[in-house]
Amino acid sequence: MVGTLGVIWAALSSVLTLASWPLFVPAHDPFSSAHDTFELQKSWGVYSPFHAVAEYSPPPQGCEISQVNILHRHGARLPSVSQSEDILSGVNKLQSVQVYTDSRLDFMNTFVYSLGENLLVPLGAMQSFESGENAFRRYSSLVQEDDIPFVRASGMSRVVETAKNWTAGFATASNDVYSPRLSLILSEEGNDTLQDNNCPNAASSHREMNQWLDVYGPPITSRLNSWAPGANLTNDDIHGLMMLCAFHTVASVPYGYKAGSPLPFSPFCSLFTPAEFESFEYSSDLDKYYSTGYGGHLGRVQGVGYINELLARLTASPVVDHTSTNTTLDSDPATFPLNRTIYADFTHDSPLIAVFGTLGLFNTPKLSTTHPEPTRGWRASEMMTFSTRMVVEKLICDQSIRGRGVSNAYVRIMVNEVAQPLTFCGAKETGPRKGLCRFDAFLESQSYARHNGEGDWEKCFI
Incomplete structure (x- = not known):
């Protein structure tokens, strides 16, 4: 029962704060019957609930997973x-x-805003728990009594609770035979590879987001002001109200919600059309691209520390890094072991985006702040939902894959279950070995991290 108690504790720690909230379900559905409400959830960008973007593909025949990060x-x-x-x-x-001149605003006559701040909500606890369960079921062959997952978390409470719920789910799936614990909480006041506050000169994405808001916001602002004469809403207010649709919805999901079931949508969602939410989603794309993503000044370098920790684990060798790592912790086997088969680290969205850039994932041309590219590969709602996970698998394949005398170790990376192409290290884009990169080629491809950001880290402070 350790696992079950763990998730209930974390969920209740949020419910105690939320107990007085009214639960809102719209009295009418503002979307046509043809509109899939699950798709609406995926248009909230970084505030979208987790959803697998693809179905997990097992390793190709002849390959076995030897380590998971x-x-x-x-x-x-x-x-x-x-x-x-x-x-x-x-x-x-x-x-x-x-x-009000439109009935969709009538709920405001009795609405009481009582959301708290920053805490994990029950849906977040359940997402984490299910993720831990899935990790055990998928990688149970790697677990032994003396080799259970090593778990770290950045120090903010919502990250810590996510990690604890993940370990609870892992334990429950194993019938409490294996009960990993949160072994290390990294202070966000010092060097922390799971946080993005170590580079003072890093870029902000406010300018790019405001440029896009000036494009899509005015028609919405005008409409809502006509529904609420005298409100004098601004474009910034519209962005806040669209955020509230997402936050109010995920906060209203009760404990026991089953993944895939319809969410009890907030009535604030009924104030906007699906097309408008697509525009709102693009603001998340711009936010992450121009902050710690490829378009942000000193974005990629903020992922270097974690990648050097990853390389140390994959090669079972000491961490070599002069950026955001905590050298005291990373040089101690108790706080940075090199002999585990499963490692799980819990973080925020911005550091994860920086890690994508350091690795070379989702490499995307400059995003327009006025004309979204419909076929763009950089979509926050696919790569950075709540409870997003990147999984790096090290595989050992039989010699027939490469021939005798050639290294038979490979790397494969999944983001929300999508196997990444890894063309930057020679992986095939099609066929049964899609996304498999030779281990030595993968290590070679990470020269930016191995060279401490090639001078970019120093720019964080000058």
Whole structure:
């Protein structure tokens, strides 16, 4: 029962804060019957609930997994302090209006805003628990009594609780035979490869997001102001209210929700069309691309420390890094062991995006701030949902794959179950060995990390 108690504890720790909330389900469905409400969830960008983008593909015949590294974003949460301020601005303006001209705003007459800030919500706890269960079922052959997952988390409470729920799910799936624990919590006040606050000169994405908001926001702002005469909503208020649709929805999901079931949508969602949410989703794409992504000044370098830790684990050799690693912790076998088959690290969205860039994943040309490319490969709702996970598998394949005398070790990377192409290290793009990169070629491809960001790290401080 250790695992079950673990997830209930973490879920209740949020429920105690949320107990007084009213649960909102729209009295009418603003979307046509042809519109898939599950698709709506996927248009909230980085606030989208986790969904597998593809079905997991087992290793090709002749290959066995020998090591797994999981880098995991925290589960669904409440808004941050700054997000709460943006949300409340719009809510207060709407509630200052005496008469609404559209019935979709009538719920505001009795609405009481009572969301807290930053905490993991029950849906986030359940997402993490299910992720831990899946990890055990998929990789149970790697687990032994003296070799259970080594688990770390960045120090913010929602990340710590996500890690604890993951270990609870892992234990439950094993019938409590294997009960990993959260072995290390990294302080966010110092060097922390699971946080993105170590580079003072890093870029902000506010300018790019505002440029896009100036394109898609005005028609929505005009419409809502016509529904609420005198509210004087701004484009920023619209962005806050669209965020509230996502946050209010994930916070209203009760404990016991089954993955794939319809969510109890917040009535704020009914204020916007599916096409408008697609525009809102693009704001997340721009946010991550121009902050710690490829378009952000000093974005990629913020993932170097974690990648050098990953390379150390894959090669069973000491960490070599002069960027964001904590050298005291990484040089101690108790806090950075090199003899485990499963490692799980829990983090935030921005550090994970930086890691993608350091690795070379999702390499995308510059994103327009006025005209989204419909076929773009950089979509936050696919690569950075709540509870996103990147999994790096090391595989050992029989000699027939490469021939005698050639290394038979390979690397494969999944992001939300999608096997990444890894063309930067020679992986095939089709066929049964799709996405398999020779181990030595993968190591060679990570020269940016192995050379400490090739001078970019120093730019963080000058």
